Amino acid sequence: MTLGKYLTSKSFFKQLLLALGIVVVLVFILLQWLSYTTDHGNEITVPDLKKLTEQQVEEKLDELNLEYVLLDTVDFNKDFPKYTVVQQDPLPGAKVKDGRKIYIKVNSADFGLVTVPDLIEKTLRQAEPSLLALGLEIGKKTYKPYLGKDMVLEMHSNGKKIKPGDKVKKASKIDLVLGDGKVGFEESEADTIKNNTDTEPAE
Structure with missing residues (x-):
């Protein structure tokens, strides 16, 4: 088969499409890897929110461009001031992305x-x-x-x-x-x- 016939054959086009597909996949994987490594350097360390009021939590997280969600109150714990954070998720020290929500539970006002x-x-x-x-x-x-x-x-x-x-x-x-x-x-x-x-x- 001559080169001219081969370049116009179905076999050539199939191999060309396959090669293009492989290139697209490789480029996609490369872009994902670059995105991950770039964001990885911008990870934020979750601060310790325990014993902070809801207002203090909001101010602290705003500085780090993080958000919070108040889930519930828990049974009164005498080791924590009333209406302050008793539990949080993720825990202090965890690495999170920009804009991540931090879930908190606060202390009740008094014993039930x-x-x-x-x-x-x-x-x-x-x-x-x-x-x-x-x-x-x-x-x-x-x-x-x-x-x-x-x-x-x-x-x-x-x-x-x-x-x-x-x-x-x-x-x-x-x-x-x-x-x-x-x-x-x-x-x-x-x-x-x-x-x-x-x-x-x-x-």
Whole structure:
């Protein structure tokens, strides 16, 4: 086949199109690589936003050309001022592109309320995990005469008597009045002495 016929043949055009396709793909890959390496040098380090107010977050991120999205409030954390950032995503130190959104959650204004469980006539061993599971704390423990040792007789919070079903703030201290377990023995001993005295014959 002569050169002139080959240049006008279908085989030549197929190979030409294939070569052009390969060139286009290579150019595309090269441009993507250049774009990545160029942007890579412009990455921004995410700052630590914890304990900042929403206004402070906005000002700080504006300086870095980043944005933020407030997702939610979380249960009050006494280690953070109210209405300040408790959690963020991405975390501090992460590398992000220009204009990236930073998602934050802020602290509530105060502890939420929880319902006081029914612990009356439950043992101290049963009462403690029930209170801790609700985020409550064990306060003072006082004792008074009662047959059941370490049996819960009363509950108090901030000096006031509370009952099952009442609402108290999470992290409140619950003071417990417990049985000392001695009254049964003392009464039994007193009854025995009395009965023996009553049955002794008169001289």
